[in-house]
Amino acid sequence: xxxxxxxxxxxxxxxxxxxxxxxxxxxxxxxxxxxxxxxxxxxxxxxxxxxxxxxxxxxxxxxxxxxxxxxxxxxxxxxxxxxxxxxxxxxxxxxxxxxxxxxxxxxxxxxxxxxxxxxxxxxxxxxxxxxxxxxxxxxxxxxxxxxxxxxxxxxxxxxxxxxxxxxxxxxxxxxxxxxxxxxxxxxxxxxxxxxxxxxxxxxxxxxxxxxxxxxxxxxxxxxxxxxxxxxxxxxxxxxxxxxxxxxxxxxxxxxxxxxxxxxxxxxxxxxxxxxxxxxxxxxxxxxxxxxxxxxxxxxxxxxxxxxxxxxxxxxxxxxxxxxxxxxxxxxxxxxxxxxxxxxxxxxxxxxxxxxxxxxxxxxxxxxxxxxxxxxxxxxxxxxxxxxxxxxxxxxxxxxxxxxxxxxxxxxxxxxxxxxxxxxxxxxxxxxxxxxxxxxxxxxxxxxxxxxxxxxxxxxxxxxxxxxxxxxxxxxxxxxxxx
Numbered sequence: 112x113x114x115x116x117x118x119x120x121x122x123x124x125x126x127x128x129x130x131x132x133x134x135x136x137x138x139x140x141x142x143x144x145x146x147x148x149x150x151x152x153x154x155x156x157x158x159x160x161x162x163x164x165x166x167x168x169x170x171x172x173x174x175x176x177x178x179x180x181x182x183x184x185x186x187x188x189x190x191x192x193x194x195x196x197x198x199x200x201x202x203x204x205x206x207x208x209x210x211x212x213x214x215x216x217x218x219x220x221x222x223x224x225x226x227x228x229x230x231x232x233x234x235x236x237x238x239x240x241x242x243x244x245x246x247x248x249x250x251x252x253x254x255x256x257x258x259x260x261x262x263x264x265x266x267x268x269x270x271x272x273x274x275x276x277x278x279x280x281x282x283x284x285x286x287x288x289x290x291x292x293x294x295x296x297x298x299x300x301x302x303x304x305x306x307x308x309x310x311x312x313x314x315x316x317x318x319x320x321x322x323x324x325x326x327x328x329x330x331x332x333x334x335x336x337x338x339x340x341x342x343x344x345x346x347x348x349x350x351x352x353x354x355x356x357x358x359x360x361x362x363x364x365x366x367x368x369x370x371x372x373x374x375x376x377x378x379x380x381x382x383x384x385x386x387x388x389x390x391x392x393x394x395x396x397x398x399x400x401x402x403x404x405x406x407x408x409x410x411x412x413x414x415x416x417x418x419x420x421x422x423x424x425x426x427x428x429x430x431x432x433x434x435x436x437x438x439x440x441x442x443x444x445x446x447x448x449x450x451x452x453x454x455x456x457x458x459x460x461x462x463x464x465x466x467x468x469x470x471x472x473x474x475x476x477x478x479x480x481x482x483x484x485x486x487x488x489x490x491x492x493x494x495x496x497x498x499x500x501x502x503x504x505x506x507x508x509x510x511x512x513x514x515x516x517x518x519x520x521x522x523x524x525x526x527x528x529x530x531x532x533x534x535x536x537x538x539x540x541x542x543x544x545x546x547x548x549x550x551x552x553x554x555x556x557x558x559x560x561x562x563x564x565x566x567x568x569x570x571x572x573x574x575x576x577x578x579x580x581x582x583x584x585x586x587x588x589x590x591x592x593x
Contacts, residue, residue, distance in 0.1 A: 172207030175463055175470050178229070179241035180222045180453070181214055183425045189486035190474075196505035197473050208463075210239075210470055219243060219347060223553065230255040230458055238461040239471060241453045242284060244275035244545070245552045248371060251278040252550035256456035257464060258283055267477065267492045271543050276454050278548075279370065283456055285475045286491035288483050290451030291543045292355055292444045293535070295412065295420040295430065297332075299438045304330040311442040313538070317390060320419060320445065324395050327418055334415035340397040340408045341421040343567065348404055349560045350546070351449045352421065356390055357383030358544045359446030366585070371549035373589035381578035386446075388566060388574065401567050423451065424536055427529055428487040428521045436522045441531050443539045450543035452489065477501045484528060487521070489536055496537040499526040547589075554588040 182188035194210045201208045215222040223246055229235035231253070242250055250256045259282045264273045268286060276284045298309040304327045311319075324338030342348025358364050360382040366375045391400075397417050400408060405422065412420035413433060420426070421444060430439050455471045457464050473479065477494045482503035484490035494501045522530035529536075549555055562581045565572055572580075 173209075173463065175208060175210040175238045175467055176213055176236055177210055177239040177241065177455075177470070178213050178215060178226060178235070178237040180219065180243075184486045184488070189482055189488065193474055193479050193482060193505055194470075197470060200473075206466075208466055213237070220553070226250075227253075227255070230460065233460060236460075237458050238463050238467040240456050240458055241287060242456055244286075244289075244450065244452050244454055245547075245556075247275060247284050247454055247456070248278045248548055249550040249552060250456065251281070251283040255459055256283050257459045257461075259285070259457070259468070267494050269491060269493055269537075269540050271450055271541060271545070272452065272491045275450065275452065275545060278550075284454035285456075285471050287453050287455045287475055288488040289491050289540060290423050290489055291536070291539045292351065292421055292448035292451075293424060293426075293539060294442045294444045295422055295426060296440050296442065297412075297415075297418045297438065298440050300327060300332045300335060300415075300418040303332040310440060313443050313535075315442055315445055317445045321395060324418070328394075332415070332418075335418065336416045337397040338395045338417060339419040339421075340400040340403060340411050340417045342404055342408050343391065343401045344404050344407075345560055345564055346404060347556055347560070349563060350556045351451070352390075353383070353387050353559065353563050354544070354546055355444065355447055355449050356387035358449075360386035365547070366555075367547040367549050367589065368592070369548065370592075371547075371551065371590065372592040373585055374592075375582070375585070377575075377578045377582045380581050381574045384563070384566065384574045384577050384581070387563070388571075391567065424489045425487050427531060428519075431521050432519075436530070441535055443535060443542075447544045448539055448542070450540070450545050452491070478504055481528075484532060487529070489540060490532075493537070496528070496533045502527075549589060551589060555585070558584050558588045 177194065179190065182190045184190075191212050194212050198209045201210075215225050217225070223243065226237075226240055226242075226246075227250075229237060230240070230250075240250070240256065242256075247256075251258075261282055263282050263285060264276060269289070272286045272289045276282055276286055294311065294315070296311055301309045301323065306323065306326055320338065327335060327338060341352055343352060354366075357366075357379070361379045364375070364379055364383070366373065368374050390396075397403075397411060399411055399416075403411065408420060409422060409426055409429065411417060412422075413430060427441055455474060457467045457471065461467050475491065477492055477498075478501060480490040480492040480495040481501050482505055484495045485503050490496065524530050524533065546552070547555055559581070562577070562584050565577060565580075571577070
């Protein structure tokens with residue numbers, strides 16, 4: 112039996128530039144926790160701020176339930192290991208609290224629907240919810256998660272990543288793990304085609320990739336079909352690829368402003384469509400890409416059907432369990448790359464909001480972020496990439512065989528990080544672009560993805576025609592500034 116009351120969940124079926132860099136670690140976390148607890152407790156006692164968390168002044172000891180999607184690091188993954196470490200700390204301090212991770216089944220869209228339904232109806236007693244970065248405005252606008260003090264995010268959080276925790280200039284979440292699009296490539300294929308330069312550097316363009324593709328077509332390695340694959344099925348993957356193309360085509364492009372109002376012009380849409388068309392030309396793009404998600408595109412690349420792949424950071428560790436560093440490389444995605452990831456928020460309905468905030472601070476501090484990075488996630492803090500003194504102390508590290516030998520084949524730097532983390536992943540994160548910020552993101556992405564599907568038909572419309580229809584569709588689902 113765990114300490115405290117039995118409280119089982121009823122499962123349904125950029126930080127602004129210029130902000131001073133704060134210290135991270137235990138002392139800094141204590142100050143932030145004091146602010147969070149005071150804010151949440153004061154709101155309950157005074158009732159003065161209608162937007163603040165509605166929670167009892169004193170938390171009731173028991174179980175802190177964390178609702179999250181699947182951990183890509185597998186069974187007993189790094190998220191569970193961090194929660195286990197926090198539980199051991201609570202036992203040592205005899206606080207009467209434990210945390211429990213509930214992994215929601217289904218796709219990201221299905222998980223979003225489950226969380227919305229559970230928090231709106233009260234059908235599940237969640238204290239902490241792990242939200243996709245695109246969901247934060249929706250959950251904040253609906254009053255389902257509690258606002259937090261602005262200094263909850265210190266200067267160690269990567270600026271582009273910290274921005275995903277805000278809605279209408281208020282902090283509603285803390286970045287847990289982040290994500291960014293990257294370019295994976297087969298070094299062995301380039302070598303087999305007679306290409307001397309088998310390391311792609313920052314600054315590689317789509318024109319460079321097409322030139323390499325032409326050489327590969329002229330001297331195809333065994334198993335090679337097309338140059339490139341990505342995620343173009345009718346789901347969020349298509350939206351991500353399209354936003355990357357649109358952002359690359361137009362400087363400072365944004366489909367919405369900071370308040371979620373639709374801002375794009377038809378010319379900007381046409382330019383973005385033209386860029387997406389170039390990136391998905393049939394001579395270069397694997398046919399299966401148009402029906403692929405992350406798993407399918409990774410499988411096609413790993414099986415040798417393509418030389419290039421657009422994927423997320425988790426693929427680095429996955430691919431290196433099969434391939435050596437001499438066979439597979441990774442580089443920044445040409446053009447602009449989209450930011451992904453998940454943020455932790457306190458459910459407004461939680462009876463343990465103060466302790467939930469303390470758990471979030473633990474899960475997102477510098478040491479925990481280093482654990483996430485070592486396990487294959489993209490960390491949210493600069494220190495995880497640049498400070499060799501920040502180490503993972505909470506988790507067990509790489510998996511081991513019965514002989515005690517590590518089964519992890521991920522290339523690592525001298526400080527034990529994945530070898531690409533500081534050189535490639537961290538710069539990519541600092542330059543990443545967000546998807547549209549809107550509480551209506553679900554309606555946006557469905558409309559956007561569906562409208563752009565016409566581009567991949569046997570008889571696609573012109574850029575201007577498709578831009579007109581896309582503009583009309585987006586005006587129907589997104590508000591415009593009056």
